Amino acid sequence: MASRFQHAMILHIILFLQIVHLIKGQLRIIPSYEPVLGVVGKEVVLPCQLEAKAISEGVLVQWTLIGNSLNTEVTTYDGKNAQNPVKENKAYLGRTNFFQSEINKGNLSLQLKNVVVSDKGKYICSVSLENWYDEVVVDLDVAAQGNESAVHLDGYVDQGIGLTCKSHGWFPQPEVIWLDSKGQIRKEKVVTQNLQTSSGLFDVVSSMTLEPGSDMEVSCRIVNDVLNTACESRILVLDVFFPSTSPWMTAFLVITFCTMAVIAAIGYKLKINCTRRQKEETTDELKKGKYFLSSINRCDHREQI
Known part of the structure; x- marks a missing residue:
């Protein structure tokens, strides 16, 4: 009887182990x-x-x-x-x-x-x-894929023109590449900043100076290597915008200087006339109110004593 019970227990243990092994x-x-x-x-x-x-x-x-x-x-x-x-x-x-x-x-x-x-x-x-x-x-x-990049003209830098490329909302830090009309990397010095916001994303600001005689077609390409995507903006700068090559720049400066001189002369003349008129009006008022003013001064003098 005991052997049958032991045999049944062994079978149950074997069956349990098989089920666990199966699971x-x-x-x-x-x-x-x-x-x-x-x-x-x-x-x-x-x-x-x-x-x-x-x-x-x-x-x-x-x-x-x-x-x-x-x-x-x-x-x-x-x-x-x-x-x-x-x-x-x-x-x-x-x-x-x-x-x-x-x-x-x-x-x-x-x-x-x-x-x-x-x-x-x-x-x-x-x-x-x-x-x-x-x-x-x-x-x-x-x-994260940032928004579309945009190239802006910042103004004159010596004899060249400053360009800035901006885009927002990138992760991780993207790569910024400046290209010419042939798609080649430009040789100008580039300064790029990646500013991380409170959300962890990066805002990109990249700048370069375009010199006279350079390839006037400029592209700014921002690349996200993780997503294998890129945003690109392009701008064409005409020679006429450069101060050293612009035929009307000198005339513009002369006209501006002359206009400012005329405005200054008119303003000075109006100021002199206004001052002279105020002096005349003040003299007349003092003559009319001389006795009244002297009386007031005396009253003030008494109160102080």
């Missing part, structure tokens, strides 16, 4: 080898797929952002809580979503909405089911 063999998270690219302002899906046809409804899924010193729990799905299975971190409120209709098929991926620069990083998808546990790391990269 472990069937359940496995498909690893994510390539980084996921998210575009600022849009949505992105962080993949976490179980290699199984069907799983229990009691699965527990946690998405965590790995930080330098502190990990942040982004969101959690608890299949045992039928009424309210999803719990979001306040910092991600309204920005995360599980594909709940596909969870029983092993799709535990996370949809992250309205991507921001601070979302960049490594995420852990950890899955618990009965006596089974596994996790996978998903690397999220973030990029």
Whole structure:
């Protein structure tokens, strides 16, 4: 009798071990080898797929952002809580979503909405089911396409003309390239600044000086290597704008000087006439009110004593 009982226990243990082995063999998270690219302002899906046809409804899924010193729990799905299975971190409120209709098929991926620069990083998808546990790391990269670039004429710099190219809203820091009419990189000295805003995006300001006799067609190209995209603006500067080559520049300066001299002379004449008139009016008023003024002065003098 005892041997039968022992034999039955052994069979149950073997069966249990086979079931556990079967679960472990069937359940496995498909690893994510390539980084996921998210575009600022849009949505992105962080993949976490179980290699199984069907799983229990009691699965527990946690998405965590790995930080330098502190990990942040982004969101959690608890299949045992039928009424309210999803719990979001306040910092991600309204920005995360599980594909709940596909969870029983092993799709535990996370949809992250309205991507921001601070979302960049490594995420852990950890899955618990009965006596089974596994996790996978998903690397999220973030990029942003800035607005259209624009080239402006800043004014004269010695005998040349200053040009500035501006664009806003890039991530990561873009590359700025100045080109000539043949698409070749220009040889002029270029000064470029990437100013990072509070949102983490970069505003680009790049300047150069176009000298007389240079290729007058200028292009400013801003490149985002992560997105493999670029914005380009082009401008054509005529020789007539250069102070050393402009035939009307001297005449313009002479006319301007003469006009300012005439305006100054008229203003000086009007000021003299106005001053003379005021003096005459003041003299007449003093003569008329001489006795009255002397009386007032005397009264003031008494009060002071």
